[in-house]
Amino acid sequence: MNALELRGVVKSYAGAPPVYALAGVDLAIGHGEMVAVVGPSGSGKSTMLNMMGTLDRPTEGSVLVDGLDTTDLDDDALTAVRGRRIGFVFQRFFLLAGVTTVDNVANGLLYTGRPLAERRAAAVRTLERVGLGHRLTHRPNELSGGETQRVAVARALVHEPAVLLADEPTGNLDSQSTAAVMGLFHELHAAGTTIVVITHDLTMAERLPRRVRVLDGRIEADSAVAG
Amino acid sequence: MTAVVDPAATNRSSTSADKSRLRPSDVIRVAVGGLRARKLRAALSVLGISIGIASLVGVLGLSESSKSDLLDQLDVLGTNLLTVTPGEGFGVGDSTLPDTAVVMVRRLPTVEAVTAVAELSSGVYRNDLIPETETGALTVLAAESGLLDTLGGSMAQGRSLDAHADDYPVAVLGSVAAERLGIEDLGQPQLVYVGSRPVEVVGVMVPLPLAEDINRSVVVPRAAADAYLQDDLETTSMYLRTTEGAVLATRDILPATVDPQNPEEVEVTRPSDVLEAQAAAEGAFTSLFLGLGLVALVVGGIGIANVMVMGVIERRGEIGLRRSIGATRRHIRLQFLTESLVLGVIGGVLGVSLGAAVTAGYSAVEGWRIIVPLAAVVGGFVAAVAIGAVAGLYPAVRASRLAPN
Numbered sequence: 001m002n003a004l005e006l007r008g009v010v011k012s013y014a015g016a017p018p019v020y021a022l023a024g025v026d027l028a029i030g031h032g033e034m035v036a037v038v039g040p041s042g043s044g045k046s047t048m049l050n051m052m053g054t055l056d057r058p059t060e061g062s063v064l065v066d067g068l069d070t071t072d073l074d075d076d077a078l079t080a081v082r083g084r085r086i087g088f089v090f091q092r093f094f095l096l097a098g099v100t101t102v103d104n105v106a107n108g109l110l111y112t113g114r115p116l117a118e119r120r121a122a123a124v125r126t127l128e129r130v131g132l133g134h135r136l137t138h139r140p141n142e143l144s145g146g147e148t149q150r151v152a153v154a155r156a157l158v159h160e161p162a163v164l165l166a167d168e169p170t171g172n173l174d175s176q177s178t179a180a181v182m183g184l185f186h187e188l189h190a191a192g193t194t195i196v197v198i199t200h201d202l203t204m205a206e207r208l209p210r211r212v213r214v215l216d217g218r219i220e221a222d223s224a225v226a227g
Numbered sequence: 228m229t230a231v232v233d234p235a236a237t238n239r240s241s242t243s244a245d246k247s248r249l250r251p252s253d254v255i256r257v258a259v260g261g262l263r264a265r266k267l268r269a270a271l272s273v274l275g276i277s278i279g280i281a282s283l284v285g286v287l288g289l290s291e292s293s294k295s296d297l298l299d300q301l302d303v304l305g306t307n308l309l310t311v312t313p314g315e316g317f318g319v320g321d322s323t324l325p326d327t328a329v330v331m332v333r334r335l336p337t338v339e340a341v342t343a344v345a346e347l348s349s350g351v352y353r354n355d356l357i358p359e360t361e362t363g364a365l366t367v368l369a370a371e372s373g374l375l376d377t378l379g380g381s382m383a384q385g386r387s388l389d390a391h392a393d394d395y396p397v398a399v400l401g402s403v404a405a406e407r408l409g410i411e412d413l414g415q416p417q418l419v420y421v422g423s424r425p426v427e428v429v430g431v432m433v434p435l436p437l438a439e440d441i442n443r444s445v446v447v448p449r450a451a452a453d454a455y456l457q458d459d460l461e462t463t464s465m466y467l468r469t470t471e472g473a474v475l476a477t478r479d480i481l482p483a484t485v486d487p488q489n490p491e492e493v494e495v496t497r498p499s500d501v502l503e504a505q506a507a508a509e510g511a512f513t514s515l516f517l518g519l520g521l522v523a524l525v526v527g528g529i530g531i532a533n534v535m536v537m538g539v540i541e542r543r544g545e546i547g548l549r550r551s552i553g554a555t556r557r558h559i560r561l562q563f564l565t566e567s568l569v570l571g572v573i574g575g576v577l578g579v580s581l582g583a584a585v586t587a588g589y590s591a592v593e594g595w596r597i598i599v600p601l602a603a604v605v606g607g608f609v610a611a612v613a614i615g616a617v618a619g620l621y622p623a624v625r626a627s628r629l630a631p632n
Contacts, residue, residue, distance in 0.1 A: 055551065055631045076555045080247045082631075083553015094548040098264050110257070111553035113248025155552070 001067040003163045003194040004029040004052055008061035011047050011217075021047040022058070023217040029163070029196060034189040036205035037198045039214035046167070048214060049198045053086055053165050054078050066162035083111050087156030089166040093148050095140040101127060101151050102136045108158035119158075126154045130184055146177030150184060163194040170204065182207070247553045249561070258565035265538070272531045273574045276614060279524030280578025280607045281585065286520055287603035288586030290513035292595040297506045299596065304379050304437050306499040307339075307474050311465040311485055314494035323461040324493070328485045332465065335484060337473035342377040345369045345460040347452060349422035351398075351445045353408050357420075363407045367421050368444045369452035369460055375399075377466045378438050385413045385430030388448050396426045396455045401442040402434040408445075419445060421456055437498035438466065528614035531570055535563060535622035543629060550631030563623035564616065571615020575608040582607065 004027075011022040022044050029035055039045040050056035051063055054070050057078075062071040066085045070078060082088075087108075095104045105123035106116070127133055130150045140148055149169060156164055166185070170178040182204065189195055189209075197208065205211050213221040249257075262269040311332075313322045329343045347369060350362030372388045375381070388399055398419060400410060410417050410428060417428040426447060435441050453460055465485075469477040478497065482490035539546070546559055554562075583599045590597045 053551065055547075076246065076557075079550065079553055079555045079631075080245055082551055083247050084245050086551075088548075088551040090548070092544060094544050096260065096264065096545070099260065108552050110253060111247040111249055111549075111555075111558060112245075113250055115250070116253070116256075 001031075002028045002064065003031045003033070003066060004196065005064040006048075006051060006058075006061065007064070009048075009051055009058040009063065010060035011044075011051065011056070012059045020217050022051065024061070025051075025217075025219055027212065027219060027222070029194065031162070031194055032189075032192050033210060034185070034195045034208055035197070035210045035212060036208040037196060037212045037214060038200065038202060038205040039220075040200060043214045044217040045198050045200075045214045047217075049165060049167050049196075052163075052196065053088060054081050079111075084159065085162045087159070087161035087164045089149070089152050089156045089164065089169045091168040091171040093140075093152045093172070095148060095151060095155075097140055100137050100139055101132065101143070104140070104151055105154045105158050108155040112159065122158050123154070126158045127151070129157070130154045144177065145173050146180040149173060149177065149181050153181070153184060153188075157188070157193070163196060164188070166195065166197045168199055169197060170199075170201070178204070247555050247558065249554070249558050254561055254565055255569075257562050258569050261538075261542075261562065261566050262569060268534050268538075269570060272527070272534045272570050273577060275527035275530035276524065276571060276574030276611055277527075277578035277581060279520060279527040279614075280575055280611050281581035282520035282523050283517065283610070284579050284582025284599065284603045284607045285585040286513060286516040288582060288597075288599040289589055290509055290516075291598040291600050292586060292590040293593070294506050294509055295598050296593070296595040297502055297509075300436060301499055301502050301506075304499065304502075305468070306497070306503075307469045307471060308378070308437050308498055309467050309469060309474070309478055309481065310438070310496050310498060311467065311481060312494050312496070313463070314492050323463055324465065325486050326462070328462060328465065331484050332467060332481070335477065335480070337469050337477045339468045339470055340373060340377045341465055341467035342371050342374045343462040343465050344374065345449065345452070346463040347421065347447075347457050347460075349456070351404070351408070352420040354418075355420050355423055355425075364443065365404050365407060366440075366444045367456075368441070368446050369449045369456075370446050371449050374441075374446065374466065375432065377468055378435050378441065380435045380438075380441075381433050383431045383433045385428070387430055387432075388446065394448070394450050394454065396421075396424060396447065396451050397429045398426045399430040399432060399446045400428060401432055401444045401446070403442040404445050405431045421445065421447065424456060436502065440464075524610060524614060527574065528618045531567055531615060531618035532622065535567055535619055536625070538566075539563065539622050539626045539629075542626075546626055546629050547631055550629075556627040559629075560623045560627040563626045564619045567619020567623070568612060568615045571612045571618075574615070575611025578611060579604050579607045 006025050006027045009022055009025045010020065013019045013021065025048065037045050037048060051058055054063060054065065062069055065081055068081065070081055073081065096107065102120055102123045105127055106119040109119040109122060124136060127136060130153055132147060132150055132154065135143060135147060143151065170181055173181060185195055185197065199205055211223045212219055311324065313324055329341060332338055332341050345368065347367040349367060350359065351365050351367050375387045383402065400408065408419055410431065413428065413431065418425045419428055447456065449460065474497065478495050481495045482493035485493045549559060586599050587597045
């Protein structure tokens with residue numbers, strides 16, 4: 001069973017002629033893999049992230065998350081898939097201002113219905129895992145850029161998702177913080193976390209074990225397939 | 228494609244166990260957290276709604292308090308006072324009542340007390356040098372000693388007229404008359420001139436709300452007036468108290484009793500009607516101000532809606548994040564609606580308190596009884612919450628329709 005699988009995924013927008021953001025994509029990402037999805041802007045990699053994260057539905061084809069076909073799920077069930085099986089890391093972090101690090105991470109479990117104390121305990125464990133055990137009561141404006149993104153990574157991991165989806169995770173970071181965040185990804189990968197990084201940064205992609213190049217809504221090259 | 232075993236059946240059973248859930252306590256936490264992140268805006272929208280509520284509660288409270296003052300006054304003064312005056316009628320109307328009137332009226336079983344008053348033709352002056360025409364719009368009345376009791380009045384200074392002692396030219400002043408004649412202190416003997424005759428002032432009455440005429444008069448004992456001031460006194464008006472519950476019946480038979488020959492020339496009035504009309508008139512103003520308060524409330528509600536709508540646009544990122552960590556559309560809707568409701572609740576509590584405080588403060592200054600009607604308190608609070616709900620509805624729905632990405 002794959003952590004994430006796209007089967008013949010097409011995403012088109014109505015028009016004459018219709019605009020194809022994705023023109024038939026097949027991709028399987030196994031558990032424990034670390035994959036870079038690279039491509040210039042407009043290549044369709046963001047649409048692919050939306051498909052993989054069930055943030056949007058494909059026009060054709062199907063998306064399987066952790067072996068679960070999401071095609072026929074209603075909005076609430078799809079939301080639950082996101083909330084339980086996928087962890088998101090965004091370029092713009094989206095931490096709540098004025099909320100402590102622990103509570104920002106605990107928010108990753110907000111919609112699971114678990115009690116606050118339990119959510120906070122899990123948040124503390126996850127923060128220690130990403131090396132921020134000493135920043136528990138800090139607020140976002142008291143953290144460096146790299147630390148902020150590590151908090152966001154902790155929030156994405158706190159519910160132990162099947163796959164971590166990172167959308168340009170270092171786009172807003174300087175080179176030092178970028179190195180720190182990528183170092184964290186490699187550590188998490190070594191510990192068995194499945195990670196998909198969407199980026200346009202080829203140098204960064206080069207350092208990841210598997211690279212998928214997207215162009216014009218198609219997979220142009222996949223290092224795992226082409227070799 | 229269709230040959231594939233329907234995966235949905237197994238999918239649903241495997242996801243229903245781990246649906247997205249939000250604890251009720253977290254609903255509040257999330258909403259309060261959202262508001263705390265935007266304190267100034269939250270404060271401004273609360274201000275808008277609380278001003279609206281405060282004006283509603285204040286208007287209702289003040290009108291009740293001021294009305295209660297009037298009604299209290301009526302309770303003390305009684306509504307059973309009637310005045311009888313010569314009406315304008317059809318005839319020549321000689322502006323006096325028949326000599327027999329007092330005796331006849333006193334025989335009515337429903338009349339508890341009656342006092343006749345005769346207006347003198349001369350004016351009253353501070354000293355004998357003042358020209359005769361400068362009367363200060365004051366009148367001189369001759370009355371029996373029961374006048375003060377019949378009117379339910381009391382003395383501000385000095386003593387009232389006394390049936391036995393007052394065969395001499397003494398006078399009691401109405402409140403307005405005392406002011407116009409410049410008589411403030413009866414510690415020193417004070418004289419006024421009725422016509423050219425000096426008269427000693429023995430007392431000043433408190434203002435009589437039910438007999439404005441008396442306030443503007445100088446009252447002398449009838450016997451003394453007869454003896455020293457004017458010998459052809461004729462009754463020009465009567466004040467009488469009826470038994471409780473017989474006011475209207477008495478009022479109806481009075482004209483014929485007073486002047487059986489020309490009942491249409493007798494006018495009977497009930498002074499308390501004026502106060503009651505005043506209370507009613509204040510009620511009319513109340514509705515006007517209530518309307519204004521309502522407008523303020525609507526404006527406050529629109530303020531909340533505005534803040535919430537702008538918040539939705541501004542918080543797209545947050546909404547997207549929440550959707551990505553498992554918030555359903557319902558959860559987003561609930562969050563925005565709760566934020567708006569919390570604004571309404573805070574606005575309601577503040578507004579009701581403010582309105583009550585204004586009522587209490589103003590009533591205390593005016594010396595009224597402080598009345599904040601329960602209906603205004605409950606109604607004001609409910610209105611605030613309802614406005615919060617209505618104002619939050621559209622933004623909440625809009626927020627929940629945003630795509631998660």
